Amino acid sequence: MDLSYSPEEHAFQREVRGWLARNMPKREPDERPLDFHDPRRIARGKGWQRKLYEAGYVAMGWPRDYGGQGADVMRQTIVNEEMVRARAPGLIGLMGIQMVGPTLIAHGTEQQRRRHLPPILTAEEIWCQGYSEPGSGSDLASLRTRAELRGDEFVVNGQKVWTSNAQFADWIFCLVRTDPDAPKHRGISYLLIDMKSPGITVRPLVQMTGDAGFNEVFFEDVRVPRANLVGGLNDGWTIANATLFHERNMLGSTTRTQQVLQGLLRLARTHGRAGRPASADPAIRRRLADLAIRVETMKLEAYRQLTDTLRGRSPGIAASVSKLVTTELNHDLAEAALDILGSYGPLARGNRRARDGGTWPVDFMFTLGLIIGGGTSQIQKNIIAERGLAMPRELRA
Ligand SMILES: Cc1cc2nc3c(=O)[nH]c(=O)nc-3n(C[C@H](O)[C@H](O)[C@H](O)COP(=O)(O)OP(=O)(O)OC[C@H]3O[C@@H](n4cnc5c(N)ncnc54)[C@H](O)[C@@H]3O)c2cc1C
Structure with missing residues (x-):
C-alpha cells in the first residue's frame, strides 16, 4: 500500500480544495440525515450534486460515453478526502451513483446505460x-x-x-x-x-x-x-447481489465517519463537565482515543481495498467487513457524544440548550438503522464466516 500522492495528484488535490472553499453551500446547523420531506432541501441537495458534477467531481471513474470521465480511482479518492476535510454535504443521489449506476455499467443493456446513467450523475433522476x-x-x-x-x-x-x-x-x-x-x-x-x-x-x-x-x-x-x-x-439474484456488494461498500464508507469523529472531538473540547472541557477527563480521553483509532483503522482498510482495486485483485468479502465495522462504529461515535453531553444529550432540535442543533440524539437513532439496512450485522457476520473464513454454512429452514 502506497499512501503518497504523485505530483499530479497533489496538484489535483489543491485544485479540489480550492474549488470546495469557493463553492460549498452553507450547511444548516441542525440538518437531519433523513429529513427529506422538505422540498427545499431536496432542491438544495440536487443543486449541490449538479454543481459537483459540473465541476467534474461526481462518479469520475464512469465511462465517458455515459457522462463520466473514465478517471482513475485515485482522483475520486482525492475528491472524497477533500470533501471530508471541508465537511462538505454528501450527494442526494447516492443510491443511483453507488448502487444502480455501477450495476447498470456491469450488467445493463446499452440502451439502459444511455437512458439512465447521465440523469443519475446530474441528480435529475433519483x-x-x-x-x-x-x-x-x-x-x-x-x-x-x-x-x-x-x-x-x-x-x-x-x-x-x-x-x-x-x-x-x-x-x-x-x-x-x-x-x-x-x-x-x-x-x-x-x-x-x-x-x-x-x-x-x-x-x-x-x-x-x-x-x-x-x-x-x-x-x-x-x-x-x-x-x-x-x-x-x-436471473435477478446475481444482479441483486452485485447491487448489494455496491451498497455495502457505500454503507461501509468512512467519509461520513471521519466527519462525525471531527464533530465529536470538537464537542469534547468545547462541552464543559465539572468546570473543565470533557476532553480533559481521562476516561473520556481514553474512549475518544479508542474511537479515533477505530476510525483510522477503517480509513487504512479503505486504502488497502483501494490498492487491491488498483492491482486488479478481487475484493472478496471486503464490503461486508467494512459495512459491519463502519456502521457499528458510526453508532458508537454518536453514543459517545450522548455520554459526553450527559443530561443535555437527549435535547433535540428546537430546544435552545441543545448542542450542535440537537443532531446527536437523531444521529444515535439514525445510525442504529444503518446497522440494519443493507443486511444486518448478523447477516454480514454470516457472509464473512461462510464466504471469507470457509466456515460451515448455517442451517437454513
Ligand atoms: C434505515 C433503513 C433503511 C432501509 N432502506 C431500505 C431500502 O431502501 N430498500 C430496501 O429494500 N430495504 C431497506 N431496508 C430494509 C433492510 O434491508 C432490512 O430491514 C434488513 O435486511 C433486515 O430485514 P428485516 O427488517 O426484515 O429483519 P429480519 O430479517 O426479520 O431480522 C430480524 C433479526 O433477526 C436476525 N436474523 C435474521 N436472519 C438471521 C440469520 N440467518 N442469522 C442470524 N441472524 C439473523 C437479524 O440480524 C435481525 O436482528 C432498510 C432498513 C433500514 C433500517
Whole structure:
C-alpha cells in the first residue's frame, strides 16, 4: 500500500480544495440525515450534486460515453478526502451513483446505460431500492412481489417496505418474482420501474427519529416494459447481489465517519463537565482515543481495498467487513457524544440548550438503522464466516 500522492495528484488535490472553499453551500446547523420531506432541501441537495458534477467531481471513474470521465480511482479518492476535510454535504443521489449506476455499467443493456446513467450523475433522476418486503428482509430471496410477463411488458403486483427515499424518487430498481415454481433464488428478476407509473402508491413510514426516511410501496397492476429487465429473466439474484456488494461498500464508507469523529472531538473540547472541557477527563480521553483509532483503522482498510482495486485483485468479502465495522462504529461515535453531553444529550432540535442543533440524539437513532439496512450485522457476520473464513454454512429452514 502506497499512501503518497504523485505530483499530479497533489496538484489535483489543491485544485479540489480550492474549488470546495469557493463553492460549498452553507450547511444548516441542525440538518437531519433523513429529513427529506422538505422540498427545499431536496432542491438544495440536487443543486449541490449538479454543481459537483459540473465541476467534474461526481462518479469520475464512469465511462465517458455515459457522462463520466473514465478517471482513475485515485482522483475520486482525492475528491472524497477533500470533501471530508471541508465537511462538505454528501450527494442526494447516492443510491443511483453507488448502487444502480455501477450495476447498470456491469450488467445493463446499452440502451439502459444511455437512458439512465447521465440523469443519475446530474441528480435529475433519483433512485430508490425495492428489495425488502414484509416478511422478506434478511431472507430476501423469499420475496413475493409478482411480475407476470404479458407480451412485451411485465405486470407487477405486490408490496415493498423500508424503501428509503421512495417519496421523492423518480425510479426504483426492484426485485420481483417471475417464476413462482422455481427454487426461490432462481425465480427472481431485476426490473427498473418508473415511480410515476400508474398503480404505484407510496406511503411514508415515520421512524423513531421523527422523520419519514423510508416508505411502503404498493404495486397494483403496474405495467413495466420488458426492456427494463436487467440481466436475464429469472436471473435477478446475481444482479441483486452485485447491487448489494455496491451498497455495502457505500454503507461501509468512512467519509461520513471521519466527519462525525471531527464533530465529536470538537464537542469534547468545547462541552464543559465539572468546570473543565470533557476532553480533559481521562476516561473520556481514553474512549475518544479508542474511537479515533477505530476510525483510522477503517480509513487504512479503505486504502488497502483501494490498492487491491488498483492491482486488479478481487475484493472478496471486503464490503461486508467494512459495512459491519463502519456502521457499528458510526453508532458508537454518536453514543459517545450522548455520554459526553450527559443530561443535555437527549435535547433535540428546537430546544435552545441543545448542542450542535440537537443532531446527536437523531444521529444515535439514525445510525442504529444503518446497522440494519443493507443486511444486518448478523447477516454480514454470516457472509464473512461462510464466504471469507470457509466456515460451515448455517442451517437454513
Ligand atoms: C434505515 C433503513 C433503511 C432501509 N432502506 C431500505 C431500502 O431502501 N430498500 C430496501 O429494500 N430495504 C431497506 N431496508 C430494509 C433492510 O434491508 C432490512 O430491514 C434488513 O435486511 C433486515 O430485514 P428485516 O427488517 O426484515 O429483519 P429480519 O430479517 O426479520 O431480522 C430480524 C433479526 O433477526 C436476525 N436474523 C435474521 N436472519 C438471521 C440469520 N440467518 N442469522 C442470524 N441472524 C439473523 C437479524 O440480524 C435481525 O436482528 C432498510 C432498513 C433500514 C433500517
